[in-house]
Amino acid sequence: MYALGEALKVLPWGTRGSIATPGPARQRYGGNTSCVEILGDEGTLLVLDAGTGVRPLGESLPKNLKRVDILLTHLHMDHIQGLGFFSALYDPEMAVHIWGPTCPTQSLSQRLTRYLSPPLFPVRLPDLPCQLTLHELPGDVTEIGEFRVSASLISHPGSTLGYRIESASSVVAYLPDHEPALGQGRVPDEPEWTSGFDLAEGADLLLHDCQYTESEYIDRVGWGHSTFGQSLDFAKLCGVQHLMAFHHDPSREDDALEGHVRDAVERFEPSFRVSIGAEGTAETLRS
Amino acid sequence: MGQHDIEVILMRQLAGHLVVPVLVVNLGMDIVYYNEAAEEILGLRFAETGKLSTAEAREHFLVLDADGSAIPPKAGPIYSAMRDKHAHTRDIVLQRVSDGRQQAMQAVAFPLLAQGDRELGTVCMLWVKP
Numbered sequence: 477m478y479a480l481g482e483a484l485k486v487l488p489w490g491t492r493g494s495i496a497t498p499g500p501a502r503q504r505y506g507g508n509t510s511c512v513e514i515l516g517d518e519g520t521l522l523v524l525d526a527g528t529g530v531r532p533l534g535e536s537l538p539k540n541l542k543r544v545d546i547l548l549t550h551l552h553m554d555h556i557q558g559l560g561f562f563s564a565l566y567d568p569e570m571a572v573h574i575w576g577p578t579c580p581t582q583s584l585s586q587r588l589t590r591y592l593s594p595p596l597f598p599v600r601l602p603d604l605p606c607q608l609t610l611h612e613l614p615g616d617v618t619e620i621g622e623f624r625v626s627a628s629l630i631s632h633p634g635s636t637l638g639y640r641i642e643s644a645s646s647v648v649a650y651l652p653d654h655e656p657a658l659g660q661g662r663v664p665d666e667p668e669w670t671s672g673f674d675l676a677e678g679a680d681l682l683l684h685d686c687q688y689t690e691s692e693y694i695d696r697v698g699w700g701h702s703t704f705g706q707s708l709d710f711a712k713l714c715g716v717q718h719l720m721a722f723h724h725d726p727s728r729e730d731d732a733l734e735g736h737v738r739d740a741v742e743r744f745e746p747s748f749r750v751s752i753g754a755e756g757t758a759e760t761l762r763s
Numbered sequence: 764m765g766q767h768d769i770e771v772i773l774m775r776q777l778a779g780h781l782v783v784p785v786l787v788v789n790l791g792m793d794i795v796y797y798n799e800a801a802e803e804i805l806g807l808r809f810a811e812t813g814k815l816s817t818a819e820a821r822e823h824f825l826v827l828d829a830d831g832s833a834i835p836p837k838a839g840p841i842y843s844a845m846r847d848k849h850a851h852t853r854d855i856v857l858q859r860v861s862d863g864r865q866q867a868m869q870a871v872a873f874p875l876l877a878q879g880d881r882e883l884g885t886v887c888m889l890w891v892k893p
């Protein structure tokens with residue numbers, strides 16, 4: 477499963493936004509909330525967000541893994557709800573590094589402990605058996621194993637990060653909750669005035685918020701999410717090779733999701749590849 | 764690369780919706796954005812000029828004291844707000860170079876201090892004196 481020689485594997489374990497939505501009508505793309513595994517060919521494993529998808533990811537960790545880095549975009553529940561159920565946190569031999577957004581009043585540890593402590597959760601975050609280190613972002617570009625990781629604040633309510641992950645040969649950008657059209661109704665056509673541009677510029681793969689249809693967005697301006705069309709505009713501006721629609725609305729059944737993406741693609745005729753993020757469907761980026 | 768920080772982008776978006784003239788200034792004292800209400804006062808169009816350095820701005824408008832003497836950039840409220848990390852206000856007269864038109868205004872400047880100890884620049888709002 478983890479063969480050497482693959483440049484970079486991107487495996488979504490949860491693609492749903494807002495709340496987990498299990499059920500037969502959402503089986504193709506999945507009902508777990510945001511969580512993506514990034515695995516480099518030297519064995520470095522990054523976990524992007526810890527929505528409910530991080531629980532099954534924990535069951536599939538390589539046996540010899542000694543370190544895992546969890547990159548949280550923000551602390552909305554759909555991005556941290558699975559954290560307490562991630563097996564690596566209960567392994568005393570495992571070094572777990574959690575990266576997340578800074579805040580002027582409380583540390584990342586204090587804010588996560590508001591969820592990971594009684595009465596909401598039986599175990600307090602600082603009492604978990606793993607070797608836990610927390611890091612606050614944005615900051616300088618960070619080297620994690622074979623990856624260079626950049627994080628910047630992006631347009632979404634509260635402190636929210638997007639990530640750019642670079643290997644020697646590939647770039648993945650992850651902006652699951654992002655509203656670059658805020659205040660204008662459309663994505664600006666000027667890179668310097670576009671939230672998230674630096675993160676996504678020239679990416680081989682961009683996982684981006686595509687939560688709403690155009691008609692839904694009208695009543696949800698400022699909620700921090702994008703339409704399929706806005707995401708296509710953003711991806712075009714950034715010059716990406718492949719846009720993966722992400723953070724599917726909980727109300728969206730599989731057939732409707734495919735229909736909305738198909739309609740947007742027909743209207744827009746992108747010159748880059750477009751796919752729908754699906755739980756368990758990996759993308760392998762090669763040099 | 765070279766995208767503005769999200770706080771500056773959001774500030775521009777907000778300013779774009781306000782009727783009060785607003786200038787967004789970076790740490791190098793360049794005016795990186797001015798809104799439509801400010802276009803009216805300055806006699807410029809942002810779409811045409813884009814970012815204005817201090818020297819470029821001086822070609823288009825002068826910032827004067829009530830007695831008509833020029834206020835050096837480092838004595839003005841924008842620089843002071845940036846330096847002191849605190850709001851500053853000052854009565855000024857803006858004089859357009861193109862037609863010499865003068866407008867008495869109150870300039871209110873506040874620094875953009877962001878999370879993670881990031882200093883991003885200054886926002887200056889201009890209130891027309893009655």
Ligand SMILES: [Zn+2]
Pocket residue numbers: 493494510552554555652653723
């Ligand atoms: Zn979310």
Ligand SMILES: [Zn+2]
Pocket residue numbers: 550552632653700
């Ligand atoms: Zn969110």
